[in-house]
Amino acid sequence: MNIGKIDLAPPFALAPMAGMTDTAFRRLVKRKGGCGLVVTEMVSSDGLVRGIDRTLEYAEYTEEERPVSIQIFGGDPVKMADAAQIVEGMGADIVDVNMGCPVPKISKHNAGCSLMREPEHAQAVVAAMVKAVKIPVTVKMRAGWDDQAINAPALASRMEEAGASAIAVHGRTAAQSYSGFSDWDLIGRVATGVGIPVFGSGDCVEPSQIVQRLNGGPVSGVLVGRGALRNPWIFEQAAALRRGEPARPIAPAERARFLLEYIELLLQERNGEAAGFRHVAPGQPAPEPRPARGHDRWVINKLRALNSWYTKGIDNGSHLRVAVNAAESIAQLRALIVEFFETGAIAGRAAHCVPPPQPSLR
Ligand SMILES: Cc1cc2nc3c(=O)[nH]c(=O)nc-3n(C[C@H](O)[C@H](O)[C@H](O)COP(=O)(O)O)c2cc1C
Known part of the structure; x- marks a missing residue:
């Protein structure tokens, strides 16, 4: 799987998780093997543009984590484009846009999942970022805002039009938060509807589930969140299964x-x-x-x-x-x-x- 010119081998990625996927955790996961991409915790575009130390710390990474994607959130196209340039200046491989966060503190500022409620505006944000940087711009979204507004397939097409290099979809709505299940049929529809790579996200807690999701559907890659917090060897184990080898038990x-x-x-x-x-x-x-x-x-x-x-x-x-x-x-x-x-x-x-x-x- 490629995102722009970046080869992800294998196509398994550590999902962005606020408070959890800090550089220390990402380095340790990476050292275990099998993880083709790590994504930072979400970072405020506003904080980056204002040069706030604490915000810059969230975006720090080390060479051994590469390829590394820095996820930013915000709703202002100009600020998001400026923040993307800062991320590029920090040497990151990819800049990712958070369109999935359901937390009111974020979504009420026209950022996170509330961008899914304004597809035209979301498209303008991504187009401005793509214009501003040379590194790939990717988007992480949910299924939609709620059951009445499931628009990930249509929004993904808009993102592709805006120049996004890849999409990740967590198949729950913002209203669901973490209840119910991630809808992998919907994720599959997103993947077949666009020409860019699509990562599926949600509920892979066993290495075998990661391989099944990859082999059994049209997604190009799988993002793993909570499963990696429980078992940081999950990527190494999934990569082994994918090669037809047994998953190594962890002592x-x-x-x-x-x-x-x-x-x-x-x-x-x-x-x-x-x-x-x-x-x-x-x-x-x-x-x-x-x-x-x-x-x-x-x-x-x-x-x-x-x-x-x-x-x-x-x-x-x-x-x-x-x-x-x-x-x-x-x-x-x-x-x-x-x-x-x-x-x-x-x-x-x-x-x-x-x-x-x-x-x-x-
Ligand atoms: C503690 C925690 C923090 C999260 N923070 C973010 C975040 O900053 N940005 C984001 O796009 N998704 C975030 N997510 C969502 C995950 O990236 C992922 O899409 C979701 O947990 C479903 O995948 P999983 O079942 O493998 O955990 C977070 C999830 C958890 C559990």
Whole structure:
């Protein structure tokens, strides 16, 4: 599968997930293999244009993540074109437009999924971006706004007309948020209706499902979100299945190591030792050193967020969720992770384990 001149091998991608697909997580997923493209968390076009540090941080990536797509959101064609130029200046391979976010904070600003309600305007946004940059512009959308307004096939054609190089479709409406199922028949109709590659997105939590979606329909690629948060080896396993090989089982010690490595990468960021981050294209002056984030709390909160997904579906996973949510230091986190994956439980937890709160879905 190609997006512009970029070859995605294999055609499996880590879906954009706000709060989750940070550079540390993306690097670790990429190192496991089988992932042809990673997409950043959504980044505000407004924040990029205004040069807000925090926004620029969301867009940071490292060389080992390539090819990397930076997803931006916004509803103003001029700002989105300017932001696309900034993304291109940062050396990203692809700039992606968020037309799927149902969260009112985003959609009420004429951005995210509300762009699907104004197809002409959405087309103008993408056309302005395509005109402004040389890198491929892609669009990620939902099925539509609600059951009465399922317009992904028509909107995808407009996006193709506007010059988009690829489309990704999460087959739920904004009104559905994450309830029900992703409609892969609809995704298939989008894929057959346009000449550009289409990624399908939604509900692939097993490696075999990724391969079935790719082989059993007209999509060119598959985006995986929550399945990769639970199992970052899902791409490597799917790639093996696609080659006709068995999917490698993941030992508990390896699962522990993933979380410990995630902590290490976050600590490097916290300490300001993030030399590999890029703010500029090759040949441009070196970026300013990144300021240290300073606090363990940031690392602890990020680990908690990942852990709430990572422990889903694991025997006694709630032990680790509850314990990690109560831990107050990084040393404690490390010890809990080692104990859990070595013994399959956390001592003394079973008796007072309560069901964890569901992580909020975006
Ligand atoms: C925590 C979380 C954050 C998300 N953030 C974004 C986002 O920033 N941009 C976006 O286009 N989609 C976002 N999504 C949607 C996913 O990219 C994906 O389309 C959706 O989760 C369905 O795929 P899945 O079943 O494989 O998770 C998010 C999903 C989750 C669970």
